Amino acid sequence: MEKSKENHFDLIYQVVRLIPEGKVTSYGAIASYLGLKSGARMVGYAMNASHTQMDIPAHRVVNRNGVLTGKHHFSQPEEMQQKLEAEGLQIEKDQIKDFNTHFWDPNELELDH
DNA sequence: GCAGTGACGTCTT
DNA sequence: GAAGACGCCACTG
Secondary structure, X not given: OOOHHHHHHHHHHHHHHOOOOOOEEEHHHHHHHHOOOOOHHHHHHHHHHHHHOOOOOHHHEEOOOOEOHXXXXXXXXXXXXXXXXXXXXXXXXXXXXXXXXXXXXXXXXXXXX
């Protein structure tokens, strides 16, 4: 059979890749979209493995508070904030300003609402 | 196989 | 309102 564990990671990568520029989302939102109840931690773990996938804009994924929790895991921590600012976002003390305004939810993709 | 840890989130004190 | 503890699942040692 297949490597089911990779399946989980791949799903998370797909969602993160769909994040548009200037937008950010939270681990819980991705977990909810994938149906992971407490997957928030799992999502974060997958992001750690995302280092193998350079196509994963992990800098657009922050915690529920809009804080760059994983900035320290980047090749260069400051690069995460730099990229977010380059996309038109404002970072204040490792925290995204107007996070609610720039918040992007993957659930609205299929939800034609 | 057990114990510890982790890019989080929610509940309780 | 803030801080601490727990839960949940996956990976490493």
